[in-house]
Amino acid sequence: MKRLALLLPAAVVVTLVLTLVVTSAAFAATPQDIYDDYATDSQLNGTYTPDELQAYLNDATVHQYGDPNVLTPLDKLVVELLRGRQTFPFTGFQLLVALAVVVVLIGGGFALRRLARPKQQS
Secondary structure (H helix, E strand, O other), X not given: OHHHHHHHHHHHHHHXXXXXXXXXXXXXXXXXXXXXXXXXXXXXXXXOXXXXXXXXXXXXXXXXXXXXXXXXXXXXXXXXXXXXXXXXXXXXXXXXXXXXXXXXXXXHHHHHHHHHOOOOOO
């Protein structure tokens, strides 16, 4: 019974995390959303990820049926936005901090194992 009582909250947490991960794709902007955003006032007012912008550039439907007067400047703007975002996402300092955390965690694990061993009597 205790195992079931411990397993139930874990199952709820796992289900919640999986739900959040799976549904995050549903909130992504579609290429049509990007086109509509630009078509309303000739500006991109939303914040779009590089993947969403790349998906817009690769979408054949928007480029086939969209207004050429909107598509030409929007394509140029999206290419410029993608060109400006090619920076490394983290610095060497962040790598150093991650390495220090790994060393501390592994060292702490070894220390805990050493302390948890029963003492041998001589």
